[in-house]
Amino acid sequence: MAELAFPKDAMRVLKETSRTFYIPITFLKRELKHSVASAYLIFRAIDEIEDHADLDNDAKYTMLMKVSELFEQPFNNEEYFRILGSEKANLPDVTVRLEEWVQACPKDAQPIVMDAAREMAWGMAKWAKENWNIQTREDLDDYTYYVAGLVGVMLSDLWALYADEQTDRELAIGYGRGLQAVNILRNEEEDLDERGVNFVPEGWTRAELFKYAEENLAKADEYMKSLHKRSIVLFCRLPLALAHKTLKAMKEGREKMTRAEVEQTVEEVKSE
Template sequence: MNEKELQKEAMRVLKETSRTFFIPITFLQKELKMAVVTAYLMMRAIDEIEDNEHVEVTNDVKFKLLNEVSGLIEASTFDEKKYLELLAPYEQFLPEVTMRLGDWIRLIPTGAEHLIKRSTSEMAYGMAKWSKQNWQVSTREDLDEYTYYVAGLVGVMLSDLWEWNAGVKTDKDLAVGFGRGLQAVNILRNQHEDLTERGVSFVPDGWTRDQLFEYAEENLAKANLYIQDINKKSILLFCKLPLALAHKTLKALKEGKEKMSRAEVEQTVQEIQGE
């Protein structure tokens, strides 16, 4: 498969994996767009290992796989053969986006490899650690650490990519807050499901739901500040859509709804696209 065909495949898998994320990516231009696509697919590949619910994919298996994948990604040359051998016993339980990690790495634009691979490797390491701990969050520090690995890191990597491609400099601490804010909204939205279906709680001991709302709002406030440094319209639109959806989802949850309606999501997309 040549590069153009592989790029089309990447966009297909992206759309099948996340329709919500597919939309803001279309705001980005050429090389930066492909860098973000590959980064998303790589991180989704490892996320599908962490979130796997098949009984055969135990927490010990997740710990082993994610630790080894972290090392393979970090290496100067990705050993795809070793990667596929590692996943072979669990291949039937893993989606296409995970099995094709080598394809996504091949598509990373020249110059962005170390930025994307470094962040994805660190994320896999963090996911391995929390898989071993069964994602049991006890303190505010635990919550900060977990949300850093699964979301704050994404913010830092995107900041690196903005500077690499467009010379746009942003605050890394605010970038972490951006990621944490989006993740906190997800935790609030899935709190009951996580506890009843997975036996997992991301809420620190003794915290009320109101405190979790405060945590989300505190970090989304950092996200609001983060986007003020962005002076390139395509990148700004990319950031504004998930942020707007997060704020509106938080509002819906406070009103007792499970999530935003499809019509509300579509209206938000149209509002951002019209800017």
């Protein structure tokens, strides 16, 4: 019965914080919708710690490592607030309310989601300590695995749990990496200007980053072939279609897709 009581406010917060994934999540059937929605809120909560402009890297490392450990046992909100400490007042609502998103996750899915959250927080902590100093393709692969590739793996585990869909782990990682690579390309100047962070390997040109994105999006296209349930296909197809079209727009010298292009893509995917 817990799944029936999924908090409406969680979907509101999701819509406000994760526009890219809100629409595809609404395509999913009940248990998957609730599992994936709560997972994305949990990931966003962690991500806001990694991205926070007023936290130094040592503070991010310590906080994220401790949060990672929290996901190894039943979630303790008092301990979580102790970890956030005085920074709690400066962190966004989605981060402060992490316990609510954990509780909203269906019980069957919780081990899968918590394990992914634990791994993500650990990986983000590691890269915060390194000041996201990405020197090689291996470094980029490692970083994009922790922030996106492992989400692909988690989703595949949820597809298997609720819909008996069997997928390839490496292709699932490629799916996540491909979307993240497009984000890195789109936000390259902003990341450098606002955070002083460059996710591009030493010596790489923008053309090489485009190639990296295309290689991983090709894996994502291959991943799609293993999916059969319509709601899951729709969920995966929309972010992928937007990523392909965003990449095309940037190759044409545009910063991003227009709102009209985004809306048209949503309609195209829904009608397929």
